[in-house]
Amino acid sequence: MQRLTPLLLIGAALAWLTPAQAQTPDYIIQSNSAPVRSLTQPAQAPRAAPASAPRSAPMSAAPQASAPVAKPAPARGKVRIGVILPAESSALGEAAAVVRNGIEAAAQVDQNAELVNVDATSDNVVDRYREAVAEGVNVVIGPLSRGSIAQLAPSVTVPTLALNSIGREVAPNPKLYSLSLIVEGEARQLAQLMRDDGRTNPLLIVGGDALSQRLAAAYSAQWKALTGKPVNTLALDPANLLAALQASGQADSLALALDAAQAAKLKAALTPDMAVYGTSQLNAGGNQPELAGIRFVDMPWFLMPDHPAVRRYPRPAAALTTQTERLYALGIDAYRLAVQLAGARANAGLRLDGVTGDLRLGRDRVFDRQLPAGVMGGNALQ
The missing domain is CATH 3.40.50.2300 (Response regulator)
Incomplete structure (x- = not known):
């Protein structure tokens, strides 16, 4: 794991998302026929640009094997959000990059949380999740695929916002939430x-x-x-x-x-x-x-686009396809909801005037989009 700096981008080569991939039941976007090479450029500043977010400190050297591992303390007054996405996945890595860009853009604007990047697939998502929580993460965004959600569900211990629909095969967990673009x-x-x-x-x-x-x-x-x-x-x-x-x-x-x-x-x-x-x-x-x-x-x-809740956040520097940009917007709202989930004592009635819709927490901890x-x-x- 490594801490994220604002607008940090993965270095893996990004593949095209084909309509056939986008239409599989496990996929959360509708269609896309263009690469997302614009993600190698920083996002445009919002119309009323806030102060720049401070960069996260580099991780300290690994402790000696005999020394106790101290739980890192979050920055004063900030939530520590684990961003669990399949960055290195050949099928979902590109989608993960777009979502993460949106999360980082929102974090740069709002500056009320520290992000911790966790690369995980369905094969290792449980172990990576537990490591993140042990290191002080108190709310999680992800996973992205339904397979990873199903794997992780029984092990969820902190508020976790999955970025896909939750099927009936997923074990119920009162700390597992869902936000998707289905x-x-x-x-x-x-x-x-x-x-x-x-x-x-x-x-x-x-x-x-x-x-x-x-x-x-x-x-x-x-x-x-x-x-x-x-x-x-x-x-x-x-x-x-x-x-x-x-x-x-x-x-x-x-x-x-x-x-x-x-x-x-x-x-x-x-x-x-x-x-x-x-x-x-x-x-x-x-x-x-x-x-x-x-x-x-x-x-x-x-x-x-001129609504105050929308114009607050930056657009990608180079144009994505409309369908791909939906994932960027999803990342923005995921960040904002994660901050709320981390501080909410009673989640009933949780609501967000989001860039992806008017979001309200509904049945089975699923956020409905109006x-x-x-x-x-x-x-x-x-």
Whole structure:
């Protein structure tokens, strides 16, 4: 283990994250088609830059074998946060680097915690966790993968914020919490948004990829829970939009479980008065005139850049893909929640006006994300 200095970056070569990797159930981002070499550059300063965070002192030399190992004391008034991520993993190392960059950016701004870097995979996460706690860590961010979470859960002894969903196979532990970017949460909010907008007969159009299938399943379940009726669903054939256009004539709105390219082709063939809805899956960043008018949900990091809780934190120096930048934002909120968890005596009602959403501690110690809605082609909040 080594202490982190602000914006410290791993030196391992970073691989591209492919859409196929991103859509596996164990993965926490949606899609990404660009490398993250921008992480080799320092983050941009926020608009109102705070004082620079002090660099952590270098670690002292290892003690003699016969000498007792003293527990390091945290800096006065600061929480000591262990950041347990798979930095050297070929599959998750790149995601870990982005998340860690976000954590370090938040730490540099807020300056109320000391970070301790712990590189761990599912093979050694329990041992690394115990070592970190023994050395004085009093709250943990991580792990990142569901496999590592399941391995670690029975051994959690300090407040630990896992950065993925927690499955039923994970042993319950009152000190284990979860913050994730899973698409199922967005799909449920999309169904609620359409219901609140007065839509009564939506058509759900579904792509063939795994991500769209997951999104559609969650949307369908939520729509039935809200209305008592199943939602009409149509699988999109990329080679033939005629069936979708004919089916849309019987609906008062469309819910898209599609990627941005599929949505653009469909949107171009629709009448202008058709109400169309989607999730952050459609937001690829930049100007997307082909999707103009689609109502969608996404995190404040993109939809509310001038909100005080968002503009406080720096953006990456070089542009990441929109999907990859979501992990950076996740790191920012993970840091802020970790500080709260370390000092909370009673966690019920814990809430954060986060850059990834309005975060509230819900059932089974899972943080629910409530997202704002915007309109494609301007991101005007409504």
